[in-house]
Amino acid sequence: MDSNDPIHPVVRGLKTVCRCNNIKYRTIERAIRDGAMTLHQVATRTTATTGHCGGSCTPDVQQMIAEVRAAMGLCTVAEKTIEAAVGADTDAWWVRK
Numbered sequence: 169m170d171s172n173d174p175i176h177p178v179v180r181g182l183k184t185v186c187r188c189n190n191i192k193y194r195t196i197e198r199a200i201r202d203g204a205m206t207l208h209q210v211a212t213r214t215t216a217t218t219g220h221c222g223g224s225c226t227p228d229v230q231q232m233i234a235e236v237r238a239a240m241g242l243c244t245v246a247e248k249t250i251e252a253a254v255g256a257d258t259d260a261w262w263v264r265k
Contacts, residue, residue, distance in 0.1 A: 185228050188219020196229060200236040207233065 175183075181194035191214050199213040210216060210229055217223040 185232070186214075186216040186219060186225045188221050188225075189215045191216040191225075193232070196232055197236055200233055201240070205233065205237065205242070 181192065181197070183193045185191055185193050185196055195214050196210060196216055199210050202213075204210045204213050207217065207226065207230060210233065211218050216229055217226045219225075
């Protein structure tokens with residue numbers, strides 16, 4: 169299988185994003201689709217990024233927020249930066265620096 173092949177949505181949904189809290193891709197995606205548009209809101213609804221590791225999955229969750237928002241038509245290509253996707257939450261305690 170070529171590494172450039174897209175992952176089937178079912179397989180992608182089963183991927184564990186937050187290993188500390190065992191949060192799957194589909195759980196985070198559902199939270200974003202249900203209105204969690206910032207990193208803080210996703211963390212509150214799913215506990216992703218709040219594990220004992222210090223939030224090593226934070227960049228993955230930020231990328232998911234940008235991708236799902238773009239797929240939903242809620243942002244433009246220019247807004248796909250992490251700062252635009254997470255809003256003012258970039259200084260929150262759970263954001264890895």
